Every structure is written in C-alpha cells, then in structure tokens.
Amino acid sequence: MDPQHALSLILHGCKFADDLEAMLGDLANQPQTLSKACDDIINIFATSKERLNNAHHQPLPLQQMQPGPDPSLQEWLKYGVIAHAMGKIQAMDVSDSGKGFSSSSQRSHTSSSRKDGEEKRTMREPAPQIGNTDVPPEDNYTWRKYGQKEILGSRYPRAYYKCTHQKMYNCPAKKQVQRLDNDFNTFEVTYIGQHTCHMSSTAPSIAPPDQMVRTQAMVSQPTLPPPSVTPSGTWLSMEFSLGSGLGSSSDGRRGGDAGASAAASGGGATTGSRYGSDVVDYPVVADMADAMFNSGSSRRSNIMDFIFPRMEDKWEAGDKEN
DNA sequence: CTAATTTGACCGCC
DNA sequence: GGCGGTCAAATTAG
Numbered sequence: 001m002d003p004q005h006a007l008s009l010i011l012h013g014c015k016f017a018d019d020l021e022a023m024l025g026d027l028a029n030q031p032q033t034l035s036k037a038c039d040d041i042i043n044i045f046a047t048s049k050e051r052l053n054n055a056h057h058q059p060l061p062l063q064q065m066q067p068g069p070d071p072s073l074q075e076w077l078k079y080g081v082i083a084h085a086m087g088k089i090q091a092m093d094v095s096d097s098g099k100g101f102s103s104s105s106q107r108s109h110t111s112s113s114r115k116d117g118e119e120k121r122t123m124r125e126p127a128p129q130i131g132n133t134d135v136p137p138e139d140n141y142t143w144r145k146y147g148q149k150e151i152l153g154s155r156y157p158r159a160y161y162k163c164t165h166q167k168m169y170n171c172p173a174k175k176q177v178q179r180l181d182n183d184f185n186t187f188e189v190t191y192i193g194q195h196t197c198h199m200s201s202t203a204p205s206i207a208p209p210d211q212m213v214r215t216q217a218m219v220s221q222p223t224l225p226p227p228s229v230t231p232s233g234t235w236l237s238m239e240f241s242l243g244s245g246l247g248s249s250s251d252g253r254r255g256g257d258a259g260a261s262a263a264a265s266g267g268g269a270t271t272g273s274r275y276g277s278d279v280v281d282y283p284v285v286a287d288m289a290d291a292m293f294n295s296g297s298s299r300r301s302n303i304m305d306f307i308f309p310r311m312e313d314k315w316e317a318g319d320k321e322n
Numbered sequence: 323c324t325a326a327t328t329t330g331a332c333c334g335c336c
Numbered sequence: 337g338g339c340g341g342t343c344a345a346a347t348t349a350g
Contacts, residue, residue, distance in 0.1 A: 145327060147342060160341065164326095176341090 119194065124180070125187040141195060143175060155181040169197035 143161035151158045158178040163171040172193035180186045 144325095146344095148328075149340065149342095152339065158340085162342095 120190060120192050122188060122190040125189050126185065141173065151178065153181070154178065156184070163195060163197060165197040171195050171197035173197075 142164040144164045144166075145159055145161050147160035148157045149160070156179040158176055161175045161177065163169075163173040165171050166173075173195040174192040176190040176192070178188050178190075180188055
C-alpha cells in the first residue's frame with residue numbers, strides 16, 4: 001500500500017535527519033550544504049505527508065518511481081544531499097577538491113611484498129552510493145574472515161580474509177579490506193596471492209581482479225542503477241534493511257553491537273553467498289556510526305524507535321525476502 | 323550440528 | 337618495542 005511507502009519515506013527522512021545531525025560538525029562550515037540538506041529532509045517529510053494524505057489518489061510506490069513524477073525525490077533517495085555533502089567533506093579531508101566519492105580511483109598501486117615474492121595488489125574500491133554501500137567489490141570468490149586489526153593511524157580496522165577453500169585446495173589467496181580513514185565509503189582492498197581454487201560451485205571461474213573492478217565500477221556509477229535491482233537503492237537503504245533485519249531477526253541481541261551482524265544477515269549478498277556476510281560485517285553502517293556518531297554519540301534510533309517497531313514486520317513481510 | 327565470525331593472544335619483522 | 341598479520345578458542349548464526 002501507499003502509506004507503507006510513505007512510511008519508508010519517513011524513515012528515509014529520519015535517517016537523513018539523523019545523518020545530518022551526526023555530520024553537523026563537519027558541515028558547519030558549509031551552510032549551503034546544510035541548508036540543502038535541510039531542504040531535502042523537509043521535502044522528504046513533506047512528500048511522505050502528501051503520500052499519506054493522498055494515499056488513495058495517486059499511488060506512487062517507491063519501487064516503481066520512475067523519473068518523471070518525482071525526479072527530485074528520487075534523487076534524494078538515491079544520492080541524498082547528505083551523501084554528497086559527505087563526499088564533499090571527505091574530499092576536503094583528503095585535501096584536494098577533485099576527488100571525493102565515486103570518482104575513478106580504481107587501482108592505486110601494485111607493489112610486490114617482500115615476503116617470498118607474494119604478489120600484492122592494492123586497489124581502491126569506492127563504495128557505491130547506491131545499493132549496498134557496505135559491500136566491497138564482489139569477485140566471485142568466497143572469503144573467510146580470519147582476523148581484524150586496528151591499524152595505527154587509520155580510523156578503521158583492517159579485515160583479513162582468506163579464501164574459503166584454502167584448506168581444501170590449499171588456495172593461498174588472501175585479501176585485506178580496509179576503509180580509508182578519510183573516506184569511509186572507499187575501501188582499500190589488497191589482494192595477496194592468487195587463487196588456485198577454480199571450483200565450480202562457489203567460484204564459477206577464474207575471476208581476475210579486473211573483472212571485479214569492472215563489477216564494482218559498474219555498481220559505483222551513480223548514474224543508472226539497474227531499475228530492477230535497487231528499487232529504493234540508496235546508501236541508506238541498506239540501513240533500512242538493517243533496521244528491519246535488526247528488529248525481526250533479533251529480539252535484542254547480545255550486548256550492544258547488534259547492528260553489524262544483523263545487517264550482515266539482511267545485507268545483500270548478490271552472487272557469492274558468504275561473501276556478503278563477510279564484508280558486511282563491519283559495514284559502512286558501523287563505519288558511519290563510528291564516523292558520524294562520534295560527535296554526538298546518538299544512536300540512530302531516537303526518532304526511529306517510534307517508527308521501527310511497528311514497521312518492521314510490515315517491511316520484512318514485503319520488503320525483504322532473504 | 324556445522325560452519326563462520328569474533329576477538330584476544332601470539333609471532334615475526336622493522 | 338611496536339606494529340601488522342595470523343592463529344585459534346569461544347561465540348554466534350544458519
């Protein structure tokens with residue numbers, strides 16, 4: 001129904017607002033961006049209000065919003081000013097204005113490690129603004145996380161993966177994933193060693209890193225998201241799935257950090273199955289939570305708490321089928 | 323129950 | 337000695 005989409009809109013608005021709050025500090029010196037963000041939030045809420053009021057008049061399901069009726073709205077949902085703002089911030093942080101988010105800094109350097117000639121390929125993977133921001137490149141291999149470490153001078157931990165079939169096939173392939181400290185939506189992925197496991201089941205074929213780069217490049221293009229893939233694709237959308245997953249799959253997790261793993265279960269693993277959960281597990285959510293809630297230490301739930309509890313079941317019923 | 327993730331400990335290199 | 341990388345026990349998820 002439409003009200004439901006209105007609700008999701010509201011959630012988007014809440015999230016934006018929350019994100020904005022978290023980024024107030026960073027945006028302080030960008031009044032115009034702030035203003036625009038406010039506009040967006042206002043608009044989102046206004047639109048959702050309209051939706052609610054005109055629910056019966058013009059059903060405009062979020063999933064089917066085609067550019068036309070509400071292009072701007074769609075834009076907020078897809079790329080959100082805040083996302084752009086963050087890009088700007090990051091760009092500023094990086095200290096040059098040209099590069100921010102979703103630029104084309106695919107691979108940076110290729111260096112060979114000193115240890116026994118193991119090849120080491122490092123590449124930057126800009127996390128897409130659309131779809132699952134949390135999912136670093138997908139390379140048709142399945143990885144198993146075997147460690148995570150705080151790296152000196154980096155804000156974000158580095159995660160260590162090895163090929164899932166390492167034991168069976170003695171596959172030496174490993175990779176390290178780490179977010180740039182000044183660019184939370186850019187992953188630096190380092191591949192070490194080559195896969196010797198060309199198994200058909202999980203690893204369809206030899207997938208050279210290039211292919212992966214292509215994949216992620218495709219994903220990271222904010223231009224034309226495949227209409228069918230991401231209905232409400234946005235860097236926020238996964239957080240919504242997180243939200244629903246959180247509420248549904250767990251009635252209050254263990255300690256405090258329920259978010260990440262819940263997101264993992266709900267997050268989008270596209271072709272590879274495990275891979276998703278591997279990486280999602282310290283996803284941008286956590287990252288953003290870290291980066292954003294740093295200042296305020298406010299959880300993302302203040303407003304959402306009202307909304308989520310009763311939305312979850314609806315959502316999980318219709319929205320997610322994982 | 324099995325498999326994967328988490329996380330502190332351990333190890334080697336700089 | 338500090339740091340990055342890996343191991344492995346404990347824990348969690350499917």
